[in-house]
Amino acid sequence: MLTKTLENIGAKVLGALNQAGDFAVLSARAFRAIFKRPFDWANLLHQFNAIGVNSIPVIVLTSLAVSAVFAIQLAFGFRQFQAEGMASGVEGLAIVRELAPVIVGLMMAGRVGSAMAAELGTMQVTEQIDALECLATDPIHYLFVPRLIAGAVMVPLLTALGIMVGFWGGYMVLVGVEGQSAFVYSQGFYQLLSARDFRIAMIKALTFGIIIALVGCWRGYRTQGGAEGVGNAPTSSVVTSSLWILIMDFFITKLLLV
């Protein structure tokens, strides 16, 4: 009984280590492949479009919703001790430091990470990835690299967009509904922020973009077993990358916000 339990735990640990090792090796190969020729510009532009441009509506809507809700909570909270003037400053702080990068990261994990896993997973089970190999094309170079670059470029840009939209989400509530002065809101929003906060936000977004692209591609590339496998790949890619986004968010914040 006990040996059986220990064996099971051991097998789980070994399995997890195997997966981690596999992910690390493929990620290293993807980073090394960035500098290989021939560079496929058309493919990269296509990914910029799929990952970045097509995500704009989703990011605008979620940023607007989250920042507006947060402004309502802040206005309510600060009213308890007559400090409504603080709301705009805290709103800005929260959006730039945490809400925009994390919300954009999680939304992108759901929107593009899963799409990558499904696309590569389908290619894997229909032998298209083997066909790439047979046409003397490294799948890591052809499939991973454009997605990795697009993720690393587009998630920070979308985070910047999220911050800008977040400003107006807070504005709608605090100026429009609560009746604060527009001038005071605009001043207050940036009052507690410094350039470092924007830098940290971009570092977070860059990290999340890389995580989303690598996990999505890795899950798709390692898909096995037909339709069920293709179904599992996006799910596990979203769960894995969301988890790592939250974990990395903690460590980046802890390390950089001293």
Next chain:
Amino acid sequence: MEPVIDVVNLSKAFGPKVVLSNVNLQVQEGESLVVLGGSGTGKTVLLRNIMGLLTPDQGHVAVEGKIIHQLKRDELFETRQKIGMCFQMAALFDSMSVEENVGFALKRHASMSKAQIAERVDECLGLVGLKDTNRLRTSELSGGMKRRVGFARAIALKPKILLFDEPTTGLDPVMTDVIGRIILDLKAELGVTSITITHDLKSAFEIADRIALIFRGECIACETPEAFRKNPHPVVQQFLRGDADGPFLQDPPPPKRALSRPHHHPIPSV
């Protein structure tokens, strides 16, 4: 003369299931080898080992004297450019048009202008009898057309070796014959060395210079079509007859009901 493809003592198992054990095959330059064998006897695994998509457990595959699984990745890709692989289900890139599929390797590996690539794509599509399909999406193609686009993609880089993985499976008899003719044409026009895996005996005898039969992971015959027909081995004879009774199957099937039924009963007229 050194063979172009040399399979030496090749063994491959997946877990406890032994798929290939100690297979030896040599293919000379310009020769067309047909590999026969029941479903699931490891024929596809053999091709995947030749392409370097799988690593053998024992033995090796040498293409033009280079041992495939010992090559570095760059060298492997260089060797793969000399081999055209035609997949069982064609494995076309479904996000691309026919033209982009066929021109894929040219765009990446050949230093050709766009016009030259387009010309070569037309030439390859012409060879497989699919002129003027350039702009079609792969989802608009029938099964037989997909296979042929797959052939065109495989020959685009003018490979010296062609590997066909069950090129006729799942096609009607007429299309099977068409595919068989295309393979013969390609052989005549390009002078390539080829390995074809098939279940279809008619096209096998048309295409083959030599026929090999894989049975339970082992190669039990490898000889000219005439000699193969006369091979007294019971498995060979059973395969040629296409009969369920014999040593070929591990679990013998139930007796034929059609034969035990004495008469055919037509629907009685009222």
